[in-house]
Amino acid sequence: MTKRIILVEDQLIVRNGLKMIIEQDETLQIVAEASNGKEALQLLDKVQVDLVVMDIRMPEMNGIEATKHIRNRFPTMKILILTTFDDEEYAYQTLKDGASGFLVKSSEPQKLIASIHSVLVGGMVIQEDVAAKLMPKLLHHTAPSTPIEQLPALTNRELDIMKLVGEGNTNKEIAETLFLSIGTVKNHITHILNELELRDRTQLAIYAVRNGIV
Structure with missing residues (x-):
């Protein structure tokens, strides 16, 4: 139709x-x-x-x-x-x-x-360029739904990256904060998306906010 x-x-x-x-x-x-x-x-x-x-x-x-x-x-x-x-x-x-x-x-x-x-x-x-920055503002009244210890198995480094994504940081900013290469950050984000069965960075930012990572 x-x-x-x-x-x-x-x-x-x-x-x-x-x-x-x-x-x-x-x-x-x-x-x-x-x-x-x-x-x-x-x-x-x-x-x-x-x-x-x-x-x-x-x-x-x-x-x-x-x-x-x-x-x-x-x-x-x-x-x-x-x-x-x-x-x-x-x-x-x-x-x-x-x-x-x-x-x-x-x-x-x-x-x-x-x-x-x-x-x-x-x-x-x-828009991906502004999605992560918007999520905390749009969802700041949303209570965390899943304690961190009950999340799928992620490393401390991956949790750090997820937190920074949820706060609106770009890959470059995350790399500089954690002293990693941009390529390494991208690889971590890809693995996180696969582990959490999420489609893209926007969904990851929402997930981070809703589950109390941010």
Whole structure:
């Protein structure tokens, strides 16, 4: 079944490029376009869609304001935020207000399409560059669910790395903190993901916060 999308972006050339990328997937269709959040709200009253793909910085009504209004009027609407700014504060605000994902426009086309599909089935997508920094803020009210001694067998070094991931550190920062090479850090993270049956760094950051590692 084709999924219907409204694309909200103020720069026409960027909007056309995004439309071409998204519609490479035959299951996705751009059924409406808007140049700001105000226009998007007007269109949502007229057109039935499954997802809003929206820029952050736009005239009249930006993506942050639009996210609030859309979620107030259409509580179940899924929203994927796109921006050229990998700023966790933008991400935090839109996710707090009900967006389902945050992705920078420089991402690979395949990642954009995969992110759209993930959001459509109820997933949350967060740009990897800012994901770990956001998790403690988004989940700081979540109580630890698993004592460290009951976690799958991880070395003390791996627990240290998991803690640093959960605190929002990059591989380079972790390597410098623990006096390791970046390659060694990457290998440890790969092993941790396999041991915990997690998909990626974002899930690892969430796991670290929820289980009291951070």
